[in-house]
Amino acid sequence: MTPSRPSVLMVTGAYYPELSGAGLQCRALIRACGDRVRFSVLTTAVDPALAVDDEVDGVPVHRVLVSASSRIARAFATRRLVLATFRAAATVDIVHLHGFSRKSRVVIAIARLLGKRVIIKLTSVGHDDALAIRRKGGGTFRSFRRADRFVGVSPRFAQLHADAGLPAGTLTVIPNGVDLERFRPPAPGEREAIRRELGLPVDRLIVLFVGFFSHEKRPDVAFRAWAGTFDSGAESALVLVGRTESPYHEIDSALAASIRRDADLLRCGERLTMVERTDTVERFYRAADVLILPSTREGLPNVVLEAMASGLPCLVSRLPGVTDALITDGESGLLNEPDDLPGFARSLTKLLTDAGLRARLGAQARRMMEAHFSLPKTSAAHVALYHALLAGSVG
Known part of the structure; x- marks a missing residue:
């Protein structure tokens, strides 16, 4: 029985x-x-x-x-x-x-x-x-x-x-x-209010990365792709959310140190925010304009599910049978070949300079989550x- x-x-x-x-x-x-x-x-x-x-x-x-x-x-x-x-x-x-x-x-x-x-x-x-x-x-x-x-x-x-x-x-x-109530698009005026509460810039587009600082998650590629958009004319900031130091072997503290050094060299440190830990990651999704995840190995990334449910346009590595099962390129997000830094920079520039594209991809991403995830x-x-x-x- x-x-x-x-x-x-x-x-x-x-x-x-x-x-x-x-x-x-x-x-x-x-x-x-x-x-x-x-x-x-x-x-x-x-x-x-x-x-x-x-x-x-x-x-x-x-x-x-x-x-x-x-x-x-x-x-x-x-x-x-x-x-x-x-x-x-x-x-x-x-x-x-x-x-x-x-x-x-x-x-x-x-x-x-x-x-x-x-x-x-x-x-x-x-x-x-x-x-x-x-x-x-x-x-x-x-x-x-x-x-x-x-x-x-x-x-x-x-x-x-x-x-x-x-x-x-x-x-x-x-x-x-994905919890569709916790992870949802911001209400009118909510994005700006959350940014003020989190101490994030209100007058710039925000590119968001969420994940451990591991070589497989590629936060350094996210930073360099963002730096590659500086000549586009789009005023933007980068927010990196994730553990930079931990006893877990996957996390390499040298990655965060390298990003900080490069930010100093490029004189963009005031536009870079690093958040070690948060129990309210949904607020960062609602505060952001774009998610970037250039990882090289995944099963089915929670970060992308959460961002899509939050109505964020996502720029993600193309991992066959994994991320392309989540995102239809050009319809519900953008896919890029892993470690193709120029490609990530071009795609991120496209998102930052086209508000209509961001809105269309984000809306379709939310519909995808509601229907299947x-x-x-x-x-x-x-x-x-x-x-x-x-x-x-x-x-």
Whole structure:
């Protein structure tokens, strides 16, 4: 007999108040599912001040402190993860991993030992898609394959799943969802009011970048593309929102230092704003005129979903099966080849100098989110998957 209300343990690499794209999407999904599912969260954390056993939004959260400072520290972290997983997974029906890493092998082994169903959400092409995992070796791929079901956030994952030799029927494409009430276009006069509150210029167009300062997100390319628009006559400012320093290995503090040096050389520092962290990123979307995201690897970028829902025209790297599943070039945004700096500068100039184009792309972007990427739609798909998995009708 299947339960009327599935019990699901969400497993993430970071969870609020620590931030990651997967963690933010996991939290949004939990909220959207509401009382249809009984959730708990198992997450790793790097801040020793955070409680091991906690509640976030009324949901139990179990944290495992991790540190890469030494081999001994990593060994103790693995022991803590084993104990925490046994405790957290013992009373649930499904273990739902958001992403796949070395720690995931431990979680999957314990979940299987306890007789739990396992779902892996694939979050980043080139990192945790099936083909990338197969290339990491037999043991890792065997662990990966033990999942009952895979969720790919964009069509590219389905192709890579097949390329890795896995049955097509074991993967479901469910895109990340976006909260259309939180992320919405600004009301008349709201953009200027928010800018004043945030200390941003009211009399200039604002180009926005949101993301970790990592080499894959390319904040340095965003800066140089913006600098390439200076001769266009468009008065603009650049706002970079994202962590510049962190224990997480993806973040490289040298990128922020380099951008600051280049801004000083170009004498544009007064037009550059860097925001380390915010819990109200929606205000920055409503304050901005254009979003730029020149990243080289994504699964389905939350930033682009949020910006499009906010009615922002987006200039994004063309990543086949990922960003072109979100944006139709020239209709709901602009796509550019990754690392083509002159191309990004030209496209950004086009957006900054054509208010009609910005309005048209932004309006179509919002319609796209309303039609296909709302949280009610994506949460309903997850609830249906949980029930089908427990009923034995998938996998």
